[in-house]
Structure formats: C-alpha cells, structure tokens
Amino acid sequence: MIHQILFIVFGLICVAGAINLLAQRHPINSALSLVVVMSSLALIYLLLGAEFVAAIQVIVYAGAIMVLFVFVIMLLNAGAEERTRGSHIALLVGVPGVIVLASVIGWTLINSGHEFGKVTISATNFGDTHNIAGLLFKNFLLPFELTSVLILIAIMGAVVLGRRSG
C-alpha cells in the first residue's frame, strides 16, 4: 500500500514536471522542471531497489548534465522562446503519430499488463554498488572500456567545436 502511494506521488510529480517542461516558454524554467523530473525518477529507482542507479541519476543527470544545460542557457543569455510556425510535417504527421503511439502503448499495457505481475519492495541488496561493480567489471568489461574511449572522443569533440575558430 505504501509502495503504491509513493509510486503515485512521485509518478505524478514526474509527469507534472514533464508537462511543465513543455508548457514553459523560457528555457531556464524548462531546465528546472527537468531537474524535478530526474529527481523524482531517482526516488522511483529507489522504490525499484536500484540504489546505485538512483545515486548516479542524482549525481550525473540532475547534477552534472543539468548544470551543463543551465550554464549554457546563462552563457548564451537565452530569452523566452519565439513563437514561430515550425514545420508543417511535425504538426500534421508527428503529433497525431505521438497520440497514436501513446494510445497503442497505453491500450496494450492496460489490457494485457496483468500478465506481467507485480513489483515489490523488499530488503535485498539487489542493486547495490557491490553487485553492479561485479557485473560491470567482469561480464561487461569490454563495453565499459569502450565507454572511456567514447568519453575521450566526446571531450575532444566538445573542445574542437567550442574553440573560437579563426
């Protein structure tokens, strides 16, 4: 019962933050709404027993990435969004497509979601750092090493693109 209440509360905060992200016209307000979404997602991860993922969600997403966004917004002195028409294809095809996608997923999950069963809170050390590290450094060692190359390339790309040319 307490699990359901917590899920509904944080899920509603999540959806409200996401809707606010779309509704706000100033990018800094959208960025702060996204911080709300990510923080409440971290709490939902805790409900799912994923402690390590919840911690890095707060540190990496709500911390590092969003600070980067806010920093760029302030650096570029981004004002309120201009109201322009945008592309017709996005409005005519994209929006009905999203509505159809949402209805199909929702209809499928509501109709046959009971086949999945339930998720419980229990005192296991399922998602703690020890288990994650054991899997990450044994079974997923090669992908883990490849991500370091990816991050190195991303750093070099950011430096090259951000450099004032000429």
Place this chain on the structure above:
Amino acid sequence: MVPLSWYLILSAILFCLGVLGFLLKRNIITIFMSIELMLNAVNLTFVAFARYWQQDQNHQLALSGQIFVFFVMVVAAAEAAVGLAIIIAIFRTRETLNVDRVNLLKL
C-alpha cells in the same frame, strides 16, 4: 505491490511527452532537454524490468538492466557535452537559438 505495467505506463507517458516536446518546441536547448527526457523514460523501463526479472528468477544477470542504464547515462553525458558545444557554435554564427532560423548545416 505495484504492477509492473504502472511503471511501463509512466515510462510511456514520459517518452511521449519527450517526443511532443521535440516536435513542438522551437528553442534548440529545450529540444535537447526533451531528448534527455526520452532517455530517462527508457531508463525507467530498464530498471523496472531488471527488478521484475530479479524477483521472478533471482538471476544475477537480471542486473544487466541496470548496467544498460549506466551505459545510457554515459552516452547521454557525452551527447550533452558535444551537443551543447554545437549549440554554442551555432549561436556564435547565427545569434539565435530558434531552430526555424537554423536551416543550414553550414557554420
């Protein structure tokens, strides 16, 4: 006891809101944040399924779902760094963040 489908429905809602933001917003930074929202929605699905399979079979490899979340976060961080650098480079030449005014890839 929360049904797994609730988590999946929340994830679907967040993903669809992200797609809508991507289509409807005109500020390039907000479009970028919508992409992050979609990545977060997918992460929620991964974590929910990892928990579900772990309590169902108690299989050690059920944790792979959380490892995938880790990799998605790494890719998102790299993408944010490069993407924001591109946004700064565009802003230097165009003096605008509106995507309707940025219709050429040429810097």
